[in-house]
Amino acid sequence: MLETRIRRPSLLDRITTPQQAAALIKDGMIIGMSGFTRAGDAKAVPIAMAERAKTDPFKITLITGASLGHDIDRMLTEAHVLSRRIPFQSDATLRAAINRGEVMFVDQHLSETVEHLRSNQLGPIDYAVIEAAAITEDGGIVPSTSIGNSASFAILAKKIIVEINLSQPAELEGLHDIYIPTKRPSRVPIPVVACDSRVGFPYVPIDPEKIAAIVVTDVKDSFSTVEPADVDTKAIASHLIHFLEQEVEKGRLDLTLQPLQAGIGTIANSVLTGLSDGPFHHLRMYSEVLQDSTFDLFDAGKLTFASGSSITLSAACAERVFGQFDKYKEKLVLRPQEISNHPEVIRRLGVIGINTALEVDIYGNVNSTHVNGTHMMNGIGGSGDFARNAYLSIFVTKSVAKGGKLSSVVPMVPHVDHTEHDVDIIVTENGLADLRELAPRERAGQIIANCAHPDFRDRLADYFQRASVRGGQTPHLLEEAFSWHERSRQTGTMRLG
């Protein structure tokens, strides 16, 4: 069995224990680890690192693709291993440490991290720790359920630790398309011209001598905790379907739409699934994470192809998909996140990007990351890569949070991740605001009337009206702009009285 997973015999004697592999990691090192939205993360070595740190303290800079599963960020945080964390996370314990200022978190556009590594603005990577489905005869690494930044980590690292995960289906081999942009100044166009373009290798080509250790594991990916659609997400999907139907009527789109992207999380996932209720067909995805919705759309006969950087599924969906993976494999490709999220390709293909906002303001600026403007949730992820370059940049959110105490439409967002320039459409369960080619004052009218919750609508309209008296392209009352957030911080609610 192991010989089919490690097909270069000379590497078999590098198999070791997680503890011995973890012992290679020294204080102050920069480590690049596989893992993107809980998929394809290294599962044994990081846990052994956390164990070791309990008696042998050390600190590292940890760079990943995106979020990790298996509570790895929690364990590394509790063991005080992390001094710096790049470019995304979604763990509650790590989040708290970040917000206490104990871990320096560099929140980065997901397409950009390996650009910084390649130009030596970040790095060098001391060890890449990469989960693989197999190692080829040439020593090439076949990733598992995600690529993320793994390919560049392995290529740029001084040394590599590979985790061969026997629980990952051998059929994953052939799924990946590893393309690395050529070096500047002779960089050529990225040849991806369609969702199903294959332009690279099915494995990461590396010098096998760089493989310092191989650890064999047999642990499944953490399942996603995506929640089922509810009445609000169904309403959001319904508004979006209606809007897209109108775009088809106006001749701007046909029923195959444009390649779709949906951000990580329950709302975007539910909305994408909801598109199967529309008249659309032969849909394609050019996204970063492929969630349950992708396979729901395949099974509904609506989707013809999906390109992503990871596959992150609920337990039930994982069983369905990996139990009959050959049914889907020909319609899938996984790419490095640099390519799945590349401005060049997203703009070329004309992607329809659907991302989740934490809150939006009356002019359409979006906060995706900072609770009350100060405390990090997860990170900007790929939302900026897509929103900036999309053919249509759509943000979805429920109009209230915390049982109705917080309005997701506010006078001014206290943290801006996406400026009004990068936000075309906002949808809540109440309705849809089409902001294209509107000036800020016009945008306010649309957002307040269509998206805000009725309980907060009058106060927003009143704020806008009083601000407009003072004039400006983007009217505000600065002394009052954050009063809703101040009330929320002090009393837990944005409601009056």
Next chain:
Amino acid sequence: MLETRIRRPSLLDRITTPQQAAALIKDGMIIGMSGFTRAGDAKAVPIAMAERAKTDPFKITLITGASLGHDIDRMLTEAHVLSRRIPFQSDATLRAAINRGEVMFVDQHLSETVEHLRSNQLGPIDYAVIEAAAITEDGGIVPSTSIGNSASFAILAKKIIVEINLSQPAELEGLHDIYIPTKRPSRVPIPVVACDSRVGFPYVPIDPEKIAAIVVTDVKDSFSTVEPADVDTKAIASHLIHFLEQEVEKGRLDLTLQPLQAGIGTIANSVLTGLSDGPFHHLRMYSEVLQDSTFDLFDAGKLTFASGSSITLSAACAERVFGQFDKYKEKLVLRPQEISNHPEVIRRLGVIGINTALEVDIYGNVNSTHVNGTHMMNGIGGSGDFARNAYLSIFVTKSVAKGGKLSSVVPMVPHVDHTEHDVDIIVTENGLADLRELAPRERAGQIIANCAHPDFRDRLADYFQRASVRGGQTPHLLEEAFSWHERSRQTGTMRLG
């Protein structure tokens, strides 16, 4: 003479007066006009439009490349012709009308406007009004000192009015490289792989039957009002040279650097000129507007090639350059602003982008556009296209404004054009903050210590320290974050006491 400028004889009978051409424009039309940073704007028809509107009122949506010269935006505003203005302006009278809410101003990334037109999200263009140096035998339009959005305006418009400007040098022909991205879903990579790539036509290919009128003019472009370097801009340039030298020492750059971009305006222009004092050589530019600094660098023997979308010069520099244009022509190309500012090309080439901030906050978010967070100055222009996709995104500003009353480094910017993710380096006359791979709390330390004016430094440090006690990835005191701007609005100064 005219036959060399209008080389298709059948078009000679379309020559008419500005008044007759202006009479073609009807109320409610969408007009696409040439003009980018005062260069290559139509100079007769828009003035005739403003005249006509005094007795025959009408309103239009006016889309340009960027800002116009010759007070055209002023005249059209005073004649109440503008209902909507896209995507950039820099006129004081129009600015005031925008801030009163009388003209709806859609402030757009300069690379994006024609994408919206091409996909029918904006438009259709009723008339394109385009200044040209010549019309070819085939009816192709040879632009003058800018391309901006003119090529797509002409291609997409129902009808075209051409202004043949005899004062524009005939030698401009051959300078332009008109490449239009192919239609989706079969769009192919933009083949620009170097600053000097030539990938298109030297004229705009159109159906000559669309030319409804030709007006002959003989009026020079408005000169730029760029101010000479002063002690502060020299200090900024000096800090930047020192930083770039260090990057060379670290092996991240060589002495030819990466292709350079500099935003419009005095500070960026002065800083770019200042680079001639460094050890750099064989520099290249991939920019939007080519200002005096470009030709200063050519004349200093430092620059080998410059790509832009317009040439905007002071009177003295214009005389020098256009008096001996053959000396420069082989080292220049003008492109549509969609290409000069395209994320795909900027990222591929690895541009070093130098743009001017109105103000920055302690975490490195940048306000480029809104005075006191509400009142529009000019617009975001191309700064976002470059800052997001640059190899190095540099923002420059003097540390104080209004004779020292306003700090350009503030606790929180009240309008965000560029988020901290897109800002690598901030330089003021006091010093340089290298923000790469730093978390927000670390960024604050750098910015306050290196960039803030000494008169405001302690108050910024105090704000940051008190905010940090409250915790968070990006600490703030929301109730106080805009207190500096509130003071400024009410008293004209951010200073205390």
